[in-house]
Amino acid sequence: xxxxxxVQGSDEGKFVETALEKSNLVLSSPRHVADPVVxxxxxxxGDGRLVPATDDELMEVEGLLENEKCETHIVADTGHALVCxxxxxxxSGMPQLESSEGLSQSENTEADTAKLSACLExxxxxxxxxxxxxxxxxxxxxxxxxxxxDGPIEGGSSTSASCISLKPDFSKxxxxxxxxxLSIKELHEVFKATFGxxxxxxxxxWLKRRIAMGLTNSCDVSTTTIVIKDNKLVKKGKVDxxxxxxxxxxxxxxxxxxxYHEVSLNNHGIQIDEHQTTSGTRLENNDLENNCxxxxxxxxxxxxxxxRKPTKRYIEELSEAKSKEDGGRLITxxxxxxxxxxxxxxxxxxxxxxxxxxxTVIIRLDSLGGSGIQVPCVYRVRRSxxxxxxxxxxKYHPSDMGMTATFVRKxxxxxxxxxxxxxxxxxxxxxxxxxxxxxxxxxESKKEKPSAELGQNMAPKYVDPSGDTSDDKVVTVPTAKxxxxxxxxxxxxxxxxxxxxEGVSKYGAGRWSEIKRLAFASYSYRTSVDLKDKWRNxxxxxxxxxxxxxxxxxxKHPSMPIPAPILLRVRELAEMQAQVxxxxxxxxxxxxxxxxxxxxxxxxxx
DNA sequence: GTTAGGG
DNA sequence: CCCTAAC
Numbered sequence: 001x002x003x004x005x006x007v008q009g010s011d012e013g014k015f016v017e018t019a020l021e022k023s024n025l026v027l028s029s030p031r032h033v034a035d036p037v038v039x040x041x042x043x044x045x046g047d048g049r050l051v052p053a054t055d056d057e058l059m060e061v062e063g064l065l066e067n068e069k070c071e072t073h074i075v076a077d078t079g080h081a082l083v084c085x086x087x088x089x090x091x092s093g094m095p096q097l098e099s100s101e102g103l104s105q106s107e108n109t110e111a112d113t114a115k116l117s118a119c120l121e122x123x124x125x126x127x128x129x130x131x132x133x134x135x136x137x138x139x140x141x142x143x144x145x146x147x148x149x150d151g152p153i154e155g156g157s158s159t160s161a162s163c164i165s166l167k168p169d170f171s172k173x174x175x176x177x178x179x180x181x182l183s184i185k186e187l188h189e190v191f192k193a194t195f196g197x198x199x200x201x202x203x204x205x206w207l208k209r210r211i212a213m214g215l216t217n218s219c220d221v222s223t224t225t226i227v228i229k230d231n232k233l234v235k236k237g238k239v240d241x242x243x244x245x246x247x248x249x250x251x252x253x254x255x256x257x258x259x260y261h262e263v264s265l266n267n268h269g270i271q272i273d274e275h276q277t278t279s280g281t282r283l284e285n286n287d288l289e290n291n292c293x294x295x296x297x298x299x300x301x302x303x304x305x306x307x308r309k310p311t312k313r314y315i316e317e318l319s320e321a322k323s324k325e326d327g328g329r330l331i332t333x334x335x336x337x338x339x340x341x342x343x344x345x346x347x348x349x350x351x352x353x354x355x356x357x358x359x360t361v362i363i364r365l366d367s368l369g370g371s372g373i374q375v376p377c378v379y380r381v382r383r384s385x386x387x388x389x390x391x392x393x394x395k396y397h398p399s400d401m402g403m404t405a406t407f408v409r410k411x412x413x414x415x416x417x418x419x420x421x422x423x424x425x426x427x428x429x430x431x432x433x434x435x436x437x438x439x440x441x442x443x444e445s446k447k448e449k450p451s452a453e454l455g456q457n458m459a460p461k462y463v464d465p466s467g468d469t470s471d472d473k474v475v476t477v478p479t480a481k482x483x484x485x486x487x488x489x490x491x492x493x494x495x496x497x498x499x500x501x502e503g504v505s506k507y508g509a510g511r512w513s514e515i516k517r518l519a520f521a522s523y524s525y526r527t528s529v530d531l532k533d534k535w536r537n538x539x540x541x542x543x544x545x546x547x548x549x550x551x552x553x554x555x556k557h558p559s560m561p562i563p564a565p566i567l568l569r570v571r572e573l574a575e576m577q578a579q580v581x582x583x584x585x586x587x588x589x590x591x592x593x594x595x596x597x598x599x600x601x602x603x604x605x606x
Numbered sequence: 607g608t609t610a611g612g613g
Numbered sequence: 614c615c616c617t618a619a620c
Contacts, residue, residue, distance in 0.1 A: 489614070513608060528608070533614070536611085609620075 490525055492534055497562060499523075500534055501569050509535060509577055539574050542567040 184204055192198055492500075503515035512528035512535075520526050541562060 510609070529610095530614080532609070532611095607620100610618090612617085613615080 496523060496526065497538065497566055500531055501566055501573065504535060505573050509573070538570045542570040542574065
């Protein structure tokens with residue numbers, strides 16, 4: 001039971017650490033040592049003991065990391081593995097952008113696409129389960145505490161010593177070590193042998209990583225990560241400072257430092273400075289400084305990301321004109337796979353910006369259980385933690401259903417997740433075609449006894465509000481601007497309306513989330529917004545037509561014959577709730593289901 | 607993450 | 614039903 005963070009991309013370590021600083025967890029491993037790096041997530045107890053992170057803590061960290069540029073997810077339910085996978089765009093994507101630049105001049109977009117996708121592809125981290133328990137694999141038994149992560153922390157000095165001695169071994173153990181001595185040409189050969197294609201990438205580090213990942217992926221055993229992880233255990237000198245443990249450790253080992261800098265040069269020049277700074281400082285005294293610096297850096301980058309808040313959707317439309325100026329630069333959306341033309345002028349700007357820019361759009365190809373099937377998708381399509389049951393399946397059938405399920409969930413558009421039925425079989429079926437069949441859901445939904453059927457299907461597994469809303473008919477509505485947007489439509493049934501009215505009477509108008517949760521639990525496709533909208537319409541209807549008359553139903557709309565009694569009830573509720581001013585602000589979350597009078601007293605804003 | 611409103 | 618601003 002230990003948490004492991006695998007970081008790919010040499011600059012991702014900082015983000016992980018930054019994220020960790022906000023939590024109570026620390027990394028038990030040196031960072032910037034090699035790539036990918038595996039960290040353990042541990043919590044430092046008051047007495048200095050290291051305890052494996054709990055699930056909650058992991059989730060927290062996962063959330064923090066997700067705010068960064070890493071995509072994270074729990075890899076194995078048992079091992080609490082938390083993998084932070086950098087999207088290859090920035091750290092390793094840059095090189096091939098460069099290298100392919102010359103070609104891109106003559107090549108068309110399609111060619112670029114192919115090239116990019118080839119270069120940017122990223123394997124699904126594997127071998128997660130093996131991460132959890134094998135301090136044994138540690139062939140480099142160096143000093144004492146090299147094993148248990150859980151053991152108490154030793155004295156800082158001795159620890160650091162062991163650290164130093166460890167690192168060389170570490171690098172040797174690393175899976176890519178054998179590649180280190182190869183020339184670029186040789187690496188190219190290996191690459192070709194591994195992936196069956198050539199590469200123009202000159203970046204040694206990238207090549208090594210890709211090869212290592214490729215191999216790892218294909219054999220589903222990540223010896224690399226395992227070994228690495230074991231090594232780090234030892235280190236953990238001044239954890240008690242509760243801060244960055246590893247700052248400056250890199251400098252202690254020249255070889256590693258060198259290698260790393262080499263990488264930095266190739267991939268992201270901006271980092272050179274940072275690392276030089278880091279390695280140049282004395283770790284003991286300057287920890288604070290470094291932390292601050294790093295934090296600032298992280299903050300800056302975060303800020304930079306958030307600064308651009310043009311939330312308006314039509315920004316896209318605005319950029320339409322801009323795109324023309326750019327000469328065919330692709331506008332990316334979730335619809336079309338955003339391929340970033342390698343022509344972009346990123347090389348003209350500072351490395352960091354380029355790096356960030358590179359992350360904006362990403363091609364990610366998740367390998368499917370070694371079958372080689374890959375699916376392009378947009379960065380961060382799926383951010384939530386994989387289901388445990390899925391992971392379990394994955395364990396037992398690495399190339400089978402588990403993988404498939406994961407694949408489906410990861411690769412598909414979040415908003416149109418296709419797993420509404422909650423049935424794995426369905427998923428399995430569906431994924432092969434990758435198209436799914438919305439129709440079946442349409443008919444099913446029309447039945448309108450869904451409370452039983454749907455509820456039954458979904459209850460056992462999980463309730464995924466966002467994912468379950470997609471089982472309805474999807475119509476594309478042409479927009480004025482020429483674009484199209486999907487429009488779901490599901491007529492409100494009488495039973496739904498009644499439930500809504502009942503809910504409003506119980507919990508009060510405005511507490512839509514409550515109503516949704518408590519009264520519409522089985523109607524997964526009705527969101528709180530839907531309820532609100534519907535209530536608004538009901539009010540309109542109830543007041544507009546027949547203030548005194550009840551039996552008038554507009555025959556014009558056979559689709560929605562709201563019975564008069566209901567309308568009357570709506571009106572009653574509205575008036576009733578309108579009478580009471582909008583008071584109680586203090587006890588907002590209070591009376592939910594116990595006090596009816598209070599609920600009824602709540603003001604209806606519509 | 608929710609709610610209110612406009613579209 | 615979609616999209617956002619406010620909260």
